Amino acid sequence: xxxxxxxxSPFVRKAVIVAAEKNLDYxxxxxxxxxxxxxxxxxxxxxxxxxxxxPDADKPDFxxxxxxxxxxYFEKLQPEPALYPSAAEAYGRxxxxxxxxxxxxxxxxxxxxxxxxxxxLAAGKPADIDSAKSGFExxxxxxLPYLESQLGxxxxxxxxxFSIADIAVTAQLMNLNMVGFAVPEDRFPRLRAHYTxxxxxxxxxxxxxxxxxxxxxxxxxxxxxxx
Ligand SMILES: N[C@@H](CCC(=O)N[C@@H](CS)C(=O)NCC(=O)O)C(=O)O
Numbered sequence: 001x002x003x004x005x006x007x008x009s010p011f012v013r014k015a016v017i018v019a020a021e022k023n024l025d026y027x028x029x030x031x032x033x034x035x036x037x038x039x040x041x042x043x044x045x046x047x048x049x050x051x052x053x054x055p056d057a058d059k060p061d062f063x064x065x066x067x068x069x070x071x072x073y074f075e076k077l078q079p080e081p082a083l084y085p086s087a088a089e090a091y092g093r094x095x096x097x098x099x100x101x102x103x104x105x106x107x108x109x110x111x112x113x114x115x116x117x118x119x120x121l122a123a124g125k126p127a128d129i130d131s132a133k134s135g136f137e138x139x140x141x142x143x144l145p146y147l148e149s150q151l152g153x154x155x156x157x158x159x160x161x162f163s164i165a166d167i168a169v170t171a172q173l174m175n176l177n178m179v180g181f182a183v184p185e186d187r188f189p190r191l192r193a194h195y196t197x198x199x200x201x202x203x204x205x206x207x208x209x210x211x212x213x214x215x216x217x218x219x220x221x222x223x224x225x226x227x
Contacts, residue, residue: 001026002057003070004041005050006033008118008178008214010106010171011067012051013207017167018071020203022078035122068098071164083164090159097150097157100143101168108139109172117179121220127179129223136181136225144188151190155197162201170198178211180225 003019003026005012019026031038032050045052045065053064053073064073075084085091112135116128147169150157157165173183173195185192199208215222 002029002054003027004029004032004044004052004054006030006035007207007210008175009033009050010110010175011049011102013171013174014067014164014167015051015053015070015074016207017171017203018074018083018164020206021081021083021167021201022074024074024078067168068102071167082161083167085159085161085163087159090161090163093150094158094163094165097147097165098168100146101165101172105139105143105147105169105172108135108143109176112136112138113181114175114179117222118220121222127221127223129180129225132179132181133225136176139176140187144183144191148188148191151194153190155194157194162198166194166198167204170195170204174199174204174207174211178215178222180223182226184226 001024003012003015005015007013007016007030016028032041032052034050037048041052042048044054044063047065049065051065051067051070053070054060054062055064055073056062064070071083075082085094113132116131116135118127120127154160156162157169176183177195183192183195198204
């Protein structure tokens with residue numbers, strides 16, 4: 001089984017975390033990236049997005065694309081530990097919050113905060129901190145309050161178990177952190193505590209380590225805006 005996609009992609013990260021939680025064995029190809037696609041990548045994913053998964057080396061035409069499809073496939077492949085609740089209500093919540101994370105949260109974190117910092121640095125330009133700050137404020141208007149309210153007093157987003165919802169949200173917030181914006185503890189204490197709880201898991205801590213290694217070797221300077 002081969003998983004393809006650059007590790008800074010939050011969607012690739014989702015799949016990497018789920019595979020780690022389930023102790024799945026796979027080969028990893030980090031090359032496909034929005035900053036440069038390998039030739040013929042469209043043959044694997046006609047949507048030209050990452051992550052992509054080639055489940056079987058003997059079936060090179062069989063690809064599963066999209067992090068949600070890949071994570072759900074992993075759940076069937078290795079049901080334990082379960083990352084999707086079995087009760088209908090918690091299952092529905094998990095899928096809904098995964099969707100919120102993969103669409104609106106990803107869009108706002110990616111376009112409004114991550115891009116003005118990371119894409120500028122990658123292009124050899126100074127980070128556009130003012131745009132990132134105003135992007136972060138937009139994120140703080142509706143989405144972060146919504147996630148804060150959805151947690152309530154619970155440790156996890158869906159039922160009493162760590163699930164795909166926790167993974168999907170955390171995978172996005174990690175990119176926010178990478179470019180200098182922690183979830184502010186004074187404004188969103190439950191979400192901040194949830195983030196801290198999630199990144200303590202070995203499956204996610206390994207990804208945090210990967211980001212830190214990237215930062216220290218890239219030579220990019222990421223200013224800390226919210227600690
Ligand atoms: N819904 C997809 C979204 C995947 C996605 O948008 N990935 C980004 C990288 S973070 C990508 O490949 N973008 C390519 C592009 O926009 O050209 C998923 O969950 O996998």
